[in-house]
Amino acid sequence: MNDSVLNRRRFLTLTGGATLAAGLAACTGTGGDTAAAPAGGSGNGSKELRLFTYEDNSTIDLVKAQVKAFDAQNGTTTTVDSLPGSGAAVYPDKLRTELLGGKGPDVWRIWGGQIGAPFVKSKQAMDLSSYYTKFGWDTRLNPAAVQGMTFDGVKGGVPFIVNGIGGWYSQAAFAKAKISAPPKSYAELEDMNAKLVAAGITPLGAGGKYGWHVMRLFEYLLETSAGPELHDKLLTGDESWDRPEVVTAFTTFKKWQDQKWMPAGAVGLDPADVELWYVQGKAAYTITGSWTEAQGIQAGGKKSADFGVFTLPTDHAPDRHSGFVEGYMVNAKAGNPDMAAALIDFIVKPDTQKALKVTSSAVTGAEPDKSTLPLSYEYSQGAGKQPFYTIQDQAFPKKQADQYFAIQSDVLQGKTAPAEAAKKMQDVIKGWKK
Amino acid sequence: MKRRTRHGGLVAWGFAAPALLVYLGFLVYPALNSLWFSFTDWDGLSASYNIVGVDNYTSMVDDPVVAQAALNNLIWAVVTVVVPVVLGLALAVVLNGKVRGKPVLRLIFYTPAVLPLVSVASIWGWLYNPQYGAINAGLRAIGLDSLAQPWLGQDSTALGATMVAAIWLRVGFPMLLYLAALQGINQELYEAATVDGAGRWQQFWHITMPGLRPAHYVVIALSVIDSFKVFDLIYAMTYGGPGTATQVMGTWMYFNVFQYNQAGYGTAIAVVITVVAIAVSIPYVRSQTKEASA
Numbered sequence A: 001m002n003d004s005v006l007n008r009r010r011f012l013t014l015t016g017g018a019t020l021a022a023g024l025a026a027c028t029g030t031g032g033d034t035a036a037a038p039a040g041g042s043g044n045g046s047k048e049l050r051l052f053t054y055e056d057n058s059t060i061d062l063v064k065a066q067v068k069a070f071d072a073q074n075g076t077t078t079t080v081d082s083l084p085g086s087g088a089a090v091y092p093d094k095l096r097t098e099l100l101g102g103k104g105p106d107v108w109r110i111w112g113g114q115i116g117a118p119f120v121k122s123k124q125a126m127d128l129s130s131y132y133t134k135f136g137w138d139t140r141l142n143p144a145a146v147q148g149m150t151f152d153g154v155k156g157g158v159p160f161i162v163n164g165i166g167g168w169y170s171q172a173a174f175a176k177a178k179i180s181a182p183p184k185s186y187a188e189l190e191d192m193n194a195k196l197v198a199a200g201i202t203p204l205g206a207g208g209k210y211g212w213h214v215m216r217l218f219e220y221l222l223e224t225s226a227g228p229e230l231h232d233k234l235l236t237g238d239e240s241w242d243r244p245e246v247v248t249a250f251t252t253f254k255k256w257q258d259q260k261w262m263p264a265g266a267v268g269l270d271p272a273d274v275e276l277w278y279v280q281g282k283a284a285y286t287i288t289g290s291w292t293e294a295q296g297i298q299a300g301g302k303k304s305a306d307f308g309v310f311t312l313p314t315d316h317a318p319d320r321h322s323g324f325v326e327g328y329m330v331n332a333k334a335g336n337p338d339m340a341a342a343l344i345d346f347i348v349k350p351d352t353q354k355a356l357k358v359t360s361s362a363v364t365g366a367e368p369d370k371s372t373l374p375l376s377y378e379y380s381q382g383a384g385k386q387p388f389y390t391i392q393d394q395a396f397p398k399k400q401a402d403q404y405f406a407i408q409s410d411v412l413q414g415k416t417a418p419a420e421a422a423k424k425m426q427d428v429i430k431g432w433k434k
Numbered sequence B: 001m002k003r004r005t006r007h008g009g010l011v012a013w014g015f016a017a018p019a020l021l022v023y024l025g026f027l028v029y030p031a032l033n034s035l036w037f038s039f040t041d042w043d044g045l046s047a048s049y050n051i052v053g054v055d056n057y058t059s060m061v062d063d064p065v066v067a068q069a070a071l072n073n074l075i076w077a078v079v080t081v082v083v084p085v086v087l088g089l090a091l092a093v094v095l096n097g098k099v100r101g102k103p104v105l106r107l108i109f110y111t112p113a114v115l116p117l118v119s120v121a122s123i124w125g126w127l128y129n130p131q132y133g134a135i136n137a138g139l140r141a142i143g144l145d146s147l148a149q150p151w152l153g154q155d156s157t158a159l160g161a162t163m164v165a166a167i168w169l170r171v172g173f174p175m176l177l178y179l180a181a182l183q184g185i186n187q188e189l190y191e192a193a194t195v196d197g198a199g200r201w202q203q204f205w206h207i208t209m210p211g212l213r214p215a216h217y218v219v220i221a222l223s224v225i226d227s228f229k230v231f232d233l234i235y236a237m238t239y240g241g242p243g244t245a246t247q248v249m250g251t252w253m254y255f256n257v258f259q260y261n262q263a264g265y266g267t268a269i270a271v272v273i274t275v276v277a278i279a280v281s282i283p284y285v286r287s288q289t290k291e292a293s294a
Helices: A005-014 A060-074 A087-101 A113-121 A129-135 A143-148 A171-176 A186-198 A209-236 A244-258 A291-298 A337-347 A350-355 A374-381 A398-412 A418-433 B002-006 B009-037 B055-062 B064-096 B102-114 B117-127 B134-141 B155-170 B172-182 B187-195 B200-211 B213-228 B232-237 B249-259 B263-293
Strands: A048-053 A077-082 A107-111 A158-164 A166-170 A202-204 A283-288 A307-310 A321-330 A388-390
Touching: A048 A060, A048 A337, A060 A077, A060 A337, A060 A350, A087 A107, A087 A113, A087 A209, A087 B249, A107 A113, A107 A337, A113 A321, A113 A398, A129 A337, A143 A158, A143 A321, A166 A171, A166 A291, A171 A283, A171 A307, A186 A202, A209 A244, A209 A283, A209 A321, A209 A388, A209 A398, A244 A398, A244 A418, A283 A291, A291 A374, A307 A374, A321 A337, A337 A350, A398 A418, A398 B249, B009 B263, B055 B064, B055 B263, B064 B102, B064 B155, B064 B172, B064 B213, B064 B249, B102 B155, B102 B172, B117 B134, B117 B155, B117 B232, B155 B172, B155 B232, B172 B200, B172 B213, B187 B200, B200 B213, B213 B263, B232 B249, B249 B263
Parallel strands: A048 A077, A048 A107, A202 A283, A321 A388
Antiparallel strands: A107 A321, A158 A321, A166 A283, A166 A307
């Protein structure tokens, strides 16, 4: 039965007493009758735009400079607001609060997959198909990235970043453990970890609060044990998780904790604190994306030459890595959607991408600058050209991703055996697919 | 005429009206709105939703995280009320006596209470870091390596570890109230008791404790209500984890409303939290009402 305003109003009238007043106010939202209308209007032609993003101090000034250039060309006034360091666990909440509390930003940056999906499904974000045609984005942007911003056939976002996850390491740590080159096979990776532990160095700097690094490790181990085809079927629920390959992945996962290849209690550590351990000399490597070169190594006053990046070896062909997409969406209630789309088009031009120092752009012709970001360039020309599997925060809705992480946490603590974990994970997927 | 006087008349209502309007607009209306959404399957973003009756409330019975969160809330309420109140009382009694550097000590004990909760969470997060945190470093320095733990990274210690931070944070508040109340107890009672041969312990139980009765009401009631509202410290320190080990009703409500797109279910949890908080605060409200009318 669909809600009607009358029903809600009648309810509110009937319950006019204030018996449950105190405290409930903390959990209110705007009514369903006030939510966004579907896209399609041409807006009011406003010359004022607002862009909401999550850039940190190392990049926000670059964004503001480019937006200023756009404004100069188009006679617009664009405000840029940022919520730095919040990550996918918090930023979408702030965005949704803004959208429910009022007009919200005209354009916002967001991750693809299941993180961006609710905004399109609820029609808070505009269907951008007509702008794809108008600006020719299909031919200018990485097709896999466009797919990551397409939701049930609706092109709800414009990707500008395709991030690939790799192993970023300290040359000094490798030298101390007498490791001459990064691993080429999973067996070599395990040998490398053992050498690092023997040399008194924590191999993998990993923090699992919010699920981040720990889930990155598990999805890599699952790709290694299951292989590309089965892994993809597991993510879509087309194959059961209650199978030997998944049990193997959980078993190996526990081994990483037991062998001290990652910090004790990694599940409780904040990834923001731990990710830079490899730069600070507290760990040998981490699992992360190319942003770490500008935001971690160089922002920390270190030289790229003292670090390196390798593909986490899966022993399969193609040697895929975990990857995810970021892009922009347009508010379905934007006052001037044409101008909002024009702003995105400006941002996804190769020159703008280079000016923004995007290290893993989804835009053709916007590869990272070899001289300023040598490691990102190296990654983009090697592993970056390989296909990727969807990072599991984006492969599953947030609720299922949290349940998935809870199972991983229980395995690491020895509370759940690998075989039982595989069964539990199948239950999670079954519940999602119902 | 008598009736008119009893209710203060129109003038009194006139003065109260602005505040009442704010109360109705910003508390009662949103609260009832939330109650309405608890009977729907609204996802928190879409323009439409369905009415599902009491399904959200019955679903809570089958939700294992709700059971865990409710238990955690209970443990949290007992520990973070009893321990800070007892410690706060002890500190107040000590600081009310002849102690050197009293103002400085009061400041030290009360300082955590004025710190932003996110800062408190960060401070304790660093202290608990299994490899580089001061707590494990201290244990290792005195040869107790075996006691060094990943405090926030395992189910068995995560809730306890966050409660220690909460206790540290909360001791200052009861201490301050008890200190104020202690200064209101007539000193002649202690002098008379001393003359009668009463020991310190007897004086504490028969003079101090009865003299603090009004303060007990305030301290305990506010502490209990505060404990039911726990959210920020858990959110910032553990994010409800590992897994769901430190979820409390407040954080589970938040996860459902804001992260899982289950606003209907989340608001049902909020309603339950509110009903429990109101039930718990009834004795306090009654005591205050009696006091006011006495």
